[in-house]
Amino acid sequence: MTEKRDYRDTVFLPKTEFPMKAGLPQKEPGIQARWEAEKLYEQLRDARRGRPKFMYHDGPPYANGDMHIGHALNHTIKDMVCRTQNLLGKDAPYVPGWDCHGLPIEWKVEEQYRKAKKNKDEVPLLEFRAECRAYAQHWVDVQRGQLKRLGVMADWDNPYLTMQPESEATIVAELLKFAESGQLYRGAKPVMWSPVEKTALAEAEVEYEDITSTQIDVAFEIVESTIPELVGAHAVIWTTTPWTIPVNQAVAYGPEVEYRLCRKRNYDGRQYLVGLELMAAFGARIGDELIPVKALKGSDLAGTVARHPMHHLGGFFAEPRPLLPGDFVTIDSGTGLVHMAPDHGEDDFELCKAHGLNPKFAVEGDGKYREDWGWLGGQGSVINPKFNAPDGPICADLREIGCLLAASADYQHSYPHSWRSKAKVIYRCTPQWFVPMDQPLAYGRTLRETALSEIERVQFTPEKGRNRIGSMVAGRPDWVLSRQRAWGVPMTLFVNRKSGDYLVDPEVNAAIIAAVRAEGMDAWTPDTAHRFLEGKYDPSEWEPVADILDVWFDSGASHAYVLDSGRWPDLSWPADIYVEGSDQHRGWFQSSLLESCATRGRAPYDRILTHGFTMDAKGMKMSKSLGNTIDPIKVMETYGADIIRLWALTVDFTEDHRIGDEILKGVSDQYRKLRNTFRYLLGALDGYDHAAEGVEVAQMPELERYMLGQLKRLDSTIRAAIDSYDFNEYTRALTDFCNEDLSAFFFDIRKDRLYCDDPAGIERRAYRTVLDILFQALVRYAAPVLVFTSEEVWATRFPDRGSVHLQELHELPEEWLDDALAERFAALRALRGQVLEAIEPLRREKVLGSGLEAEVTVPADAPEGDLAELFITAKVTRGQGGGVTVTRTSDHKCGRCWRHLPDVAEDGDLCGRCESVVGA
Structure with missing residues (x-):
């Protein structure tokens, strides 16, 4: 043979x-280094110059710590936005930026002081700022290297930083626009305050966590009323913040609420005023059934006056405590009566202010009562659970005088905490600088109306973002701009010591802006600011403001010092798009919107693209304490940056999404298929x-x-x-x-x-x-x-x-x-699927070695085409039935192409085609 x-x-x-094997962790750094050496970003800008512009503005990540998986997803999406627009032939520059001021950095530097047994207040201001600046610059450099490694293509050599003098000068200039247009006022309102960090916080700097608090019921004896039976009875209030009782000034009732004057079944000589629907719950807390004595409507309580439980201390505590109508009073919990401390609640403040009751500023910035306060002076901190506990000093004093009716440390509820320090925050009334939301601007509409109108105009991806930011802006209070810290852009204002008005002088303001542009924020300190008044005003009559600006104002003004400053000639105002996580509806998206609407009458962007949060593989929030975090730097070392990018762009990032080892393995499989496609094409x-x-x-x-x-x-x-x-x-x-x-x-x-x-x-x-x-x-x-x-x-x-x-x-x-061709091939592909499915059992049973050995019969009405070629079979014929049948061919196998064809004499010989190719 x-x-x-x-x-x-x-x-x-x-x-x-x-190669089939990618080796991404080893190859990618070399490719990235080559891009940097060849100045690829600059090449792209040159190539697209003169093309239609696409303006993306980068939201600044905080310069504090390594890149985490949320950063990786966020910057992959941002990079994708710019790269795809450049791919379309547009000029889409990407200038990255960092947020460098504010509490987190200041807190970290203070931590270093505490470890070294140093007192921050003893460190000269400029020295402290310099340490904060160095700390921020360190993390800018670290994160920049990590984002380059992720493959993000941007102007990395020329980023914007909020701490650059040019940025700080523009931030100051934007603040002074507010001042010159009358959009600033100083007032005392309750704001979110961190006793640990000793500063006011923005809503965006607050997160809510479940805690267990002490709940107490306190009796306020009624001393005056148009209803005789109420005199001598006790209005009962319920609260989960015992520390606010020492600052109480009134009691609120609901005008439409049904109340009952009642007594215990085991009558102790006292009568209590509580809401009808809350009587049973109150009775359970004090351990006795309550018997109604008299029915009252809330409106009947007008003119009623009580006295503070600690009235015997005299002074502030001996002043009458009026019962006031409050529409905010509900019967969801408590007693239907709410004690009012205007220093420590928004509803409290507004109701008391309307009735001539002003804040007392009893609680200091560190959460302790003032030394001269008549009850618990110098004590605290008010957020300490022990201070508020049933056996703590507040409850002990109330118990001793017989006014503490019930107390238990078992009330579970959601409570605001500082986003950075994780410590509980309080509402605290302090003098702050505000931007009014409902004051008409120069063009007639208020800031709130302008912002809401712009929210209707701007496009949102996903669309639900519109309602989210819209509801926040519709209900938000005035914007608190001031912070009582050191590391930030100063509020460069002078206040008249007699009138309390701030100075509005464009010439002085221009000098301040020029100095900050030359020297940075250090141009303004409480000790040196008076130099800007020399020769024009008597410095003794003007007090420089010592506060710094809310960092959300810093970043909210970024459109001005990045897009509208001329520092980056490729950029222009406004932006086509802003891209951030959904939490920025209350953060950067909103502060940018308000800042721009107040100074320019419109939003600085035309579209907002929002992504959700990255959860672990089980859908749990990532936490170092749970040990379920995914470190993108380690993922890049194991799989490569392209795997992170592919993961980020295959999940539905507009919703919360997941990542984990198994998910990454699946993405790697997907990557291998794509890589093999390109390998085949190249070959x-x-x-x-x-x-x-x-x-x-x-x-x-x-x-x-x-x-x-x-x-x-x-x-x-x-x-x-x-x-x-x-x-x-x-x-x-x-x-x-x-x-x-x-x-x-x-x-x-x-x-x-x-x-x-x-x-x-x-x-x-x-x-x-x-x-x-x-x-x-x-x-x-x-x-x-x-x-x-x-x-x-x-x-x-x-x-x-x-x-x-x-x-x-x-x-x-x-x-x-060609729609007709596409329709026919769609039918052919469906039929091909049926044929392959019919062949597979015969392959498993070894009847066929491959589809090349199969003769297939298909329905008579099968679409036209070279079916044997499409199905990769020996032969295809049309039968009379409706199904697909498969048999083994009797034709011999070509020794070169392995097809079974009638013109092959015996296995191993050549078919006509192969013979002509080989012979040639």
């Missing part, structure tokens, strides 16, 4: 040096020369023309996804096309032509022409997602054509779309 020849050396197998296009091999579309087989139509449809999907910022759809469409249209269909079918056809034959040339078109499109689509891999792919084929990231999308011809 003659041994058959081995024809493997005659098969045109793909050739490429592009199949080895040596391709379009001038010599290219085939016109009209000359191509149907399958190639169909695939060009599919590519055109993908292109439309990709472009629509860019327009709608639906990057999940963008990435899903790309991966589905590579996996389903190419690997599992087109490549599978056409590998026979690639391997075995005559290289000069039009069919093989047509296939390679389409592969070239696919390559050129797919590597561009993949470039914003897999920034390192796409560069490796591009450089493998075109080592001398620069970076793939300088490329832009080509317009694909509309003529490629």
